[in-house]
Amino acid sequence: MSVLQDGIYHGPGRRPPGHLALVFLRADPEADAAAVDDALREVTTLLRGLADGVVPELPGHPVPSAGLEFLLGFGPKAFDIAGAKLPCPAALGPRLRFRSPRPTGGGPLLVGGGLSYAADVTRNDATEEFCLQLTADTQLAVSRAVVELWKLLRGARTGDSRTATLEIAGIHTGFQRDDRRSWIGFHDGVSNLESADRERVISIGAADAGPDPWTIGGTCLVFARLAVDLDQWHLLPRAQQELLVGRDKLTGAPLTGRDADGRPVPAAGCPVTGTTEVTQPGNEDFLEPGPTADPVLLTSHVRRSNLTGTADPDQSGSLRVFRQGYEFFEPVAAAPGFRAGLNFVGFQDSPERVLRILTQRGWLGGVNFGGQPGPDGPAGRLLTVRAAGTYLVPPVRDGAPYPGAEAFG
Amino acid sequence: MPFSAPGLADDLTPDLLDHWNKEIDRQFRRLEPELGSQYFTLEPDGPTVDRVAVTWFGNPAEPEFCFDAATACTLSDWGVRGRRALHNEYCEYAVISATDTEGRIRPKRVQVTTELPEYYLMLAEHAPARLREILTGTLGTEPRWQELYGPAVADPQLLAPTQRRVAFARHLTGHGQHTDLIDADVPAEPAGSLNAVNALFMAHPINGLDDLIYIVMFGAKPYARRNSAGGFEPAGRDQIFRQQPGLEALSCRHADPAAALAAADAAFHGRTVSFADPLGMYIQQFTSEVFLFEGGPVPDPWIRLGRGQQGLTQRLEFGPADDDPHFLDEITVVEGDAEEPLTGGYEVVRQVQVGPIVALGAPRPVPPRDFVVLADSPGPVRCRDARVCTDTVGPLKEAFEAEALRPAAPGSRPRGGR
Numbered sequence: 167m168s169v170l171q172d173g174i175y176h177g178p179g180r181r182p183p184g185h186l187a188l189v190f191l192r193a194d195p196e197a198d199a200a201a202v203d204d205a206l207r208e209v210t211t212l213l214r215g216l217a218d219g220v221v222p223e224l225p226g227h228p229v230p231s232a233g234l235e236f237l238l239g240f241g242p243k244a245f246d247i248a249g250a251k252l253p254c255p256a257a258l259g260p261r262l263r264f265r266s267p268r269p270t271g272g273g274p275l276l277v278g279g280g281l282s283y284a285a286d287v288t289r290n291d292a293t294e295e296f297c298l299q300l301t302a303d304t305q306l307a308v309s310r311a312v313v314e315l316w317k318l319l320r321g322a323r324t325g326d327s328r329t330a331t332l333e334i335a336g337i338h339t340g341f342q343r344d345d346r347r348s349w350i351g352f353h354d355g356v357s358n359l360e361s362a363d364r365e366r367v368i369s370i371g372a373a374d375a376g377p378d379p380w381t382i383g384g385t386c387l388v389f390a391r392l393a394v395d396l397d398q399w400h401l402l403p404r405a406q407q408e409l410l411v412g413r414d415k416l417t418g419a420p421l422t423g424r425d426a427d428g429r430p431v432p433a434a435g436c437p438v439t440g441t442t443e444v445t446q447p448g449n450e451d452f453l454e455p456g457p458t459a460d461p462v463l464l465t466s467h468v469r470r471s472n473l474t475g476t477a478d479p480d481q482s483g484s485l486r487v488f489r490q491g492y493e494f495f496e497p498v499a500a501a502p503g504f505r506a507g508l509n510f511v512g513f514q515d516s517p518e519r520v521l522r523i524l525t526q527r528g529w530l531g532g533v534n535f536g537g538q539p540g541p542d543g544p545a546g547r548l549l550t551v552r553a554a555g556t557y558l559v560p561p562v563r564d565g566a567p568y569p570g571a572e573a574f575g
Numbered sequence: 576m577p578f579s580a581p582g583l584a585d586d587l588t589p590d591l592l593d594h595w596n597k598e599i600d601r602q603f604r605r606l607e608p609e610l611g612s613q614y615f616t617l618e619p620d621g622p623t624v625d626r627v628a629v630t631w632f633g634n635p636a637e638p639e640f641c642f643d644a645a646t647a648c649t650l651s652d653w654g655v656r657g658r659r660a661l662h663n664e665y666c667e668y669a670v671i672s673a674t675d676t677e678g679r680i681r682p683k684r685v686q687v688t689t690e691l692p693e694y695y696l697m698l699a700e701h702a703p704a705r706l707r708e709i710l711t712g713t714l715g716t717e718p719r720w721q722e723l724y725g726p727a728v729a730d731p732q733l734l735a736p737t738q739r740r741v742a743f744a745r746h747l748t749g750h751g752q753h754t755d756l757i758d759a760d761v762p763a764e765p766a767g768s769l770n771a772v773n774a775l776f777m778a779h780p781i782n783g784l785d786d787l788i789y790i791v792m793f794g795a796k797p798y799a800r801r802n803s804a805g806g807f808e809p810a811g812r813d814q815i816f817r818q819q820p821g822l823e824a825l826s827c828r829h830a831d832p833a834a835a836l837a838a839a840d841a842a843f844h845g846r847t848v849s850f851a852d853p854l855g856m857y858i859q860q861f862t863s864e865v866f867l868f869e870g871g872p873v874p875d876p877w878i879r880l881g882r883g884q885q886g887l888t889q890r891l892e893f894g895p896a897d898d899d900p901h902f903l904d905e906i907t908v909v910e911g912d913a914e915e916p917l918t919g920g921y922e923v924v925r926q927v928q929v930g931p932i933v934a935l936g937a938p939r940p941v942p943p944r945d946f947v948v949l950a951d952s953p954g955p956v957r958c959r960d961a962r963v964c965t966d967t968v969g970p971l972k973e974a975f976e977a978e979a980l981r982p983a984a985p986g987s988r989p990r991g992g993r
Binding site: 256259260261262263264265266276277278366372373376377456457458459473474476477478480481483517521525526527528531532 | 626627844860863864910911
């Protein structure tokens with residue numbers, strides 16, 4: 167039996183815990199499959215212990231685990247490790263990977279897409295051999311896991327180069343917002359998949375696995391760290407913001423049209439009496455925007471990112487994904503002294519669903535966020551990419567030391 | 576309501592327009608006894624309707640879910656054999672080849688069509704001269720009558736209208752499951768080559784007007800299931816397509832679930848569903864940005880949308896014209912981090928979104944007695960188990976592999992040449 171790893175909160179009523187760290191692990195170019203197998207066993211043993219409150223240097227003195235869960239992903243380069251026993255799965259083929267930033271910084275994330283790397287990004291750390299998604303109820307729990315991981319890897323450094331088989335190459339942290347909004351002030355994650363549909367979208371089935379039956383029961387993680395230009399966003403009047411998003415800013419009600427003055431009109435009756443937000447119980451009929459003929463609304467973000475709202479999510483052509491994003495906020499030296507944005511994390515049976523959403527005309531193809539294609543529109547450069555990658559998340563198998571162990575063990 | 580010519584592509588006489596509307600009405604009346612619903616009408620109700628595009632991707636879904644994307648590409652690009660077996664998403668294509676300066680036959684451009692065969696049948700029956708005029712505009716040269724009506728027909732005006740319809744069907748459309756044509760011994764596969772070498776209009780039996788009306792009518796009911804609170808919620812794809820044996824296979828394609836579920840969603844909210852004028856299948860979007868030529872965008876003249884006014888086009892020609900020295904395989908398709916030469920049509924129609932435009936009436940409460948409550952599905956439909964995989968796609972794959980293994984006859988041309 168093979169099942170999805172922990173850390174994918176797709177079941178009914180499950181919401182991702184408050185804190186995230188995505189850790190990207192680089193394999194020593196000299197390391198072979200056996201060494202990587204040993205290292206992954208140690209890493210996953212450590213993390214399982216932490217999930218039980220066990221800190222290696224504090225034997226017999228457990229700490230609160232705060233619901234720590236971890237998920238192990240394999241990037242395309244993992245299968246280039248000498249002695250790897252499995253070829254790179256089709257789900258991580260070149261068609262299903264993001265492009266690299268230019269050596270001088272910037273550059274398109276995808277040809278045909280509207281997202282680009284930030285001008286100061288010259289290296290994408292989300293292309294390393296492995297990624298670990300750490301989630302927990304407290305920042306301490308995920309931070310402790312990162313530090314304990316570092317200690318483990320540091321302790322494994324050997325040889326002249328003093329490098330371990332696996333080294334931390336990048337860390338991106340994030341958190342859930344209790345207001346269910348994003349940094350641009352609007353509700354986010356409202357139009358996600360219904361829980362009943364999620365596993366069919368996420369889980370790699372026999373028909374999806376193609377020549378890689380060992381991936382059945384697993385999933386694919388697509389990550390993109392998207393910084394938002396708040397300075398630009400807050401220059402826009404509220405009505406323009408709403409037309410770009412496709413929702414009322416205060417209530418989250420989907421827009422159904424524009425009035426005679428071209429101002430956005432939210433869905434009548436939303437939110438229902440006794441509520442103030444679309445996210446509150448009773449507003450379920452308003453989570454997804456209904457059909458419209460309004461050409462401006464058709465270009466809004468919520469519609470472009472889900473163009474076939476009535477299609478069956480299971481079908482790859484529906485391009486539905488299960489989003490499990492985490493916001494981020496980090497101090498930086500340059501004005502205004504911080505950077506904020508979204509860690510987009512999507513789970514789906516193939517990265518193709520996300521990559522096509524980002525490139526297809528009518529969807530988000532050529533569009534940075536919403537509105538008309540092109541960089542000169544009001545949201546033309548709202549988002550920039552700090553890092554992005556696609557990872558296979560192998561299934562959990564009974565008796566296996568870690569998910570995907572058949573690739574190295 | 577009288578529908579205009581598909582795509583508003585042609586100025587038709589009132590008489591021809593009447594024939595077209597009679598054909599639409601005839602198909603509707605034939606389906607009405609089984610599928611009629613107060614939530615489907617041929618008459619959109621007044622000024623409150625929303626014209627909404629229903630879209631899906633144009634590449635054949637079946638070979639991909641039966642096997643994989645690479646197989647789907649190979650088989651779908653297998654000339655007219657691939658087209659007749661697999662191009663059933665209301666989108667067909669042909670690859671035009673030409674000889675380069677070194678004598679090699681290479682793909683020159685891809686023709687994509689969503690035009691309904693019944694429209695051409697109507698013209699062939701009632702207006703041969705107009706038909707030939709339209710096809711001349713598409714082809715750039717005037718076709719001979721024999722290319723349209725078969726080698727025995729030097730002048731279609733000498734035939735009765737019904738004889739013209741049968742002759743044209745036998746030569747260029749096939750019977751398309753129309754009973755009068757089946758009764759007249761018209762084969763499923765047309766004998767003539769004009770619409771095989773070129774993609775003039777669709778000819779796959781499932782890409783017809785009757786099928787389009789069928790699937791939207793089929794979907795336009797407030798299909799529901801009971802939720803845990805005893806209320807109604809929209810039924811899912813698996814429930815809707817498991818109502819009758821044989822429908823299950825349709826649920827795995829791009830077209831049928833997209834069309835039916837869009838109609839069902841509207842009906843669930845009390846909206847009437849109809850086809851917006853003009854009734855037709857349209858190329859809604861083409862993501863040309865993923866194709867590069869010499870590192871930049873493909874030249875605009877290489878992307879030619881036609882057979883319809885803006886937003887209502889039914890034809891796409893993609894690639895250099897005959898008098899251009901370049902070839903299709905000089906275009907690169909860029910997906911993700913991969914860049915490959917473009918050699919066929921499958922990679923083109925993967926970037927094409929097609930579909931009709933429907934007119935939705937205003938939402939209104941659905942009386943509980945109107946809900947069509949469906950039984951829970953015993954589980955998701957397993958597309959890979961569909962009979963089409965064993966009955967159609969599998970044998971086609973075997974035939975392709977057998978041909979690939981067969982030694983080429985001396986002097987034979989590569990596949991797909993003309």
